[in-house]
Amino acid sequence: MDRIESIALDLKKAEASRNPIGAISKRFPDLAIEDAYRIQLLNIDAELKAGRTITGKKIGLTSLAMQNMLGVNQPDFGHLLDSMEVAGGEVSRSTMIQPKVEGEIAFVLKGDLKGPNVTAKEVLEATDYVVASIEIVDSRVEDWKINIVDTVADNASSCMYAISSRRIDPNLVDLKKVKMEFFKNGEKINEGVGTDVLGDPANCVAWLANTLGDFGVQLKKGDLILSGAFTAALDADAGDVFRASFTELGDIEVKFTE
Numbered sequence: 001m002d003r004i005e006s007i008a009l010d011l012k013k014a015e016a017s018r019n020p021i022g023a024i025s026k027r028f029p030d031l032a033i034e035d036a037y038r039i040q041l042l043n044i045d046a047e048l049k050a051g052r053t054i055t056g057k058k059i060g061l062t063s064l065a066m067q068n069m070l071g072v073n074q075p076d077f078g079h080l081l082d083s084m085e086v087a088g089g090e091v092s093r094s095t096m097i098q099p100k101v102e103g104e105i106a107f108v109l110k111g112d113l114k115g116p117n118v119t120a121k122e123v124l125e126a127t128d129y130v131v132a133s134i135e136i137v138d139s140r141v142e143d144w145k146i147n148i149v150d151t152v153a154d155n156a157s158s159c160m161y162a163i164s165s166r167r168i169d170p171n172l173v174d175l176k177k178v179k180m181e182f183f184k185n186g187e188k189i190n191e192g193v194g195t196d197v198l199g200d201p202a203n204c205v206a207w208l209a210n211t212l213g214d215f216g217v218q219l220k221k222g223d224l225i226l227s228g229a230f231t232a233a234l235d236a237d238a239g240d241v242f243r244a245s246f247t248e249l250g251d252i253e254v255k256f257t258e
Contacts, residue, residue, distance in 0.1 A: 003028065004035060008042040011154055014140035018097050023141055025149045036152035043155065044079045052081045055224050057212075058135065059204045060156040061148075062197040062228025072148045075198070077208055078156025080224060086162035086254055091136065093238040093256045099138045099159060101236050101254065102229035103182050103244030105175065105194070105201045106133035106163050109223045113205070115213020120202035123209070126219075129167035130175070130201075132252040134244050135226050136160040137233060161226060166250045173248045176200045180230045183243040192230030201227040 007024055014021045025031060048054070061067050061075045093099065110128035138159035141150050151157045176194040178201075183189065198204050204227040209219050219225065234242065236256050243253040 004038050005042065007153060008039045008046075011039070011140050012043055012046065014097070018095075020097050020140055020142040023145050023147075023150055024153055025147050031149050031153075033149060033152055036149045039153040040078065040155050044081075047081055047083075052083050054079055055082050055085065056080045056226070057208060057219070057223065058156055058158055058161070058226040059208050059228045060137075060151065062204045063192065063230060063232075064196070072151075074148065075204065075207055075228070076148060076152050076156050077211065078152075078158040080158065080161065080226070084158065084160050086134075086136075086160050089162065089253055090255045090257050091160055092258065093236065094258060096136070096138045096159060097140065098144060099136050099236045099256075100144075100233035101184075101242045102135045102137060102233045103180050103192075103231065103242075103246075103252070104133055104135060104197070104229050105178065105227050105246070105249065106131050106161075107170070107201075107205055107225040107227060108167075109219060109221055109225070112218050112220050113209040114218035115210030118206045118209040118213070120200055120206050123202040123205045124170050127170050127205075130170045130173070130249065131167055132164040132244060132246045132249040133226055134162045134242060134252050134254050135229065136236070136254070162252055162254050163224070164250055164252045168249055170202070175202060177247075178249060179247045181245045182231055182234070183245065184234055185241055189234055190231040194230075196230050197228040204228045
């Protein structure tokens with residue numbers, strides 16, 4: 001077993017046992033981002049062989065707040081699986097290691113997008129609708145002591161996601177001006193606006209399409225794309241209730257049970 005396979009296995013074991021591992025980047029300081037994506041894809045392939053299906057992609061580290069939190073200066077992406085969607089607005093905290101919660105806009109595509117040179121305008125033309133969403137991120141690396149290599153290898157720290165049932169035509173809303181207020185247990189903790197994520201949430205999806213294009217991969221009709229958190233993520237524990245309230249898009253709420 002080579003080290004790429006070994007790291008992928010360590011991450012899967014950490015997820016299953018809910019016992020985090022030490023920072024991958026510390027153990028293997030020469031590991032490149034390309035290696036980290038190989039690790040990510042090994043574990044996604046294992047999920048597919050186990051019967052899961054890919055529902056879309058998530059874009060991470062698009063806001064300055066999140067980049068500052070993790071000490072990185074570029075976005076990343078991970079895969080979404082059918083097993084990650086929150087059912088009924090409730091999730092069990094006991095199934096996670098150290099979850100954090102983010103509010104963002106999700107895009108659902110009606111057409112394919114393949115880089116290079118995809119623009120924000122082309123993203124809107126290929127989008128069926130946008131919805132309010134909450135993403136729950138979790139790290140299989142101890143104490144969130146991660147850099148870009150760690151989070152990419154760990155499927156961009158993906159965990160769960162919830163989307164609103166209210167569908168909005170993105171051509172009827174200026175996504176750059178959409179404002180989000182983020183509440184924890186009824187208290188507003190922070191807020192953000194569309195321009196906080198690479199200047200425009202559509203820019204994030206364009207970045208993803210172009211980045212995937214470098215690998216000969218395209219975004220496909222029906223894909224759900226989480227476009228990136230408007231604000232820094234908030235820690236979650238059992239009993240906590242989070243609500244992201246978006247102008248034009250409405251609200252989305254998730255409750256953590258035991």
